[in-house]
Amino acid sequence: MYGRVTSALGNRPERISHTELRQRQLDFCAELSTDSVAIITNNPVSIRSRDTHHRHRFNSYLHYLTGWHGENGVAVFHYAEHKWECLLYVRPRDIKKETWTGRRPGVDGALSGWPIDAAISRDCITENLTEILNSATKIYHIPGLDDVVDTIVADSGKDLGDPRKTLDNMRVIKSDAEIALMQYAADLAALAHIEAMRECNIGMGEWHMQSIIEGCFLYHQSEWSYPSIVGSGDNATILHYNENSQEMLDGDVVLIDAGCEIDGYASDITRSFPVNGKFTDAQREIYALVLKAQIAGIEACQVGSPWSSMHHATSQVLAQGLIDLGILDCSLEDALGEDYNGPYRDFFMHGTGHFLGLDVHDVGGGRQGDDGPERILAPGMVVTIEPGLYFGAWREDIEIDSKWAGIGIRIEDDVLISENGPVVLTAKCPKEITEIEALVGSN
Ligand SMILES: [Mn+2]
Structure with a gap:
């Protein structure tokens, strides 16, 4: 199977x-x-x-x-x-x-x-x-x-x-043996996501996607590293949705955030794709923007950079994109706001990533201790880069054009910091629009 x-x-x-x-x-x-x-x-x-x-x-x-x-x-x-x-x-x-x-x-x-x-x-x-x-x-x-x-x-x-x-x-710095285990966990999760994309079709349940992915983990003597999130349509705009109980409809984007564990070491991947295999224009615009931000976040994973540089990189791309799409009507400076807490946070309300290791949200954090200096990226660290944009149709606190309503997109990869630049451990999982559209429902 x-x-x-x-x-x-x-x-x-x-x-x-x-x-x-x-x-x-x-x-x-x-x-x-x-x-x-x-x-x-x-x-x-x-x-x-x-x-x-x-x-x-x-x-x-x-x-x-x-x-x-x-x-x-x-x-x-x-x-x-x-x-x-x-x-x-x-x-x-x-x-x-x-x-x-x-x-x-x-x-x-x-x-x-x-x-x-x-x-x-x-x-x-x-x-x-x-x-x-x-x-x-x-x-x-x-x-x-x-x-x-x-x-x-x-x-x-x-x-x-x-x-x-x-x-x-x-624990913040991973050894070669730890990285090998994490690479395997990343490969397994990437391949499981691909299987879900291949099988995806209109009318299937979110739980069917979950069962394909978690079945794949179990089949390979692994298990989930956190409860799988499969949110289609408006459910994709709820960050920790994991009821996974809704039927997936024509025109929905489904967001799947699922990873596995090998000897305790976690992987953590999110992909968002159209249930019917083809993004609408509005979905495509948001997807392309999140992908651009995610790639900028990965580029910021450089030895010697402070922890916050990854979040600043994704935030700048997303804020500018929201202005360009007419969703925010202000300058980039105002969109980002003080300490990166400006109005763009209405649509990107979480962090850009976290350490990954024996715990999915691994120890170490962005600071050394509760109030210590900001952590500086070093070889052997593994982080996730997972920007997203969410336009919940159910949200009464935001005013947006109806064409964006119900779109939730997050793209998440696991990245090893190395002297030779960022290494994407989850590179086996496609994220380009053409690759995704070719894969969804192809089985
Ligand atoms: Mn994550």
């Missing part, structure tokens, strides 16, 4: 090696004083209905440092006998429970299968971790994920620190 995608994909890259994970542990611990302890907990399991749970997704920090991908693991870094040690608390083996809920590596399996120095049963965590914390002066911990660990840390009465300050700066 997805044979065309499989043959275009090539070999799936290996998971991050134990050698690389060990180096991350060393780099992280090098930033800690030896009288401190760092604790990295897992994400909690959340209830979907009564005794049924949402599929668990590991905590990205825990996975980044240990490669752990099951439930319940807690990593602890402490300095003992002249070196840093990585302990992992895991659920012990239990044949009766495993019969119901699945195999567990257990203490021995964790120690042999993951790059850690010791594994301890989670049943002993209160007693064992309390003793480790007794000899520390400072504890680095992210609260709110694991009630048991939060209590142990609070009871210790020690000074607290946030391990994310160090880890986020590490």
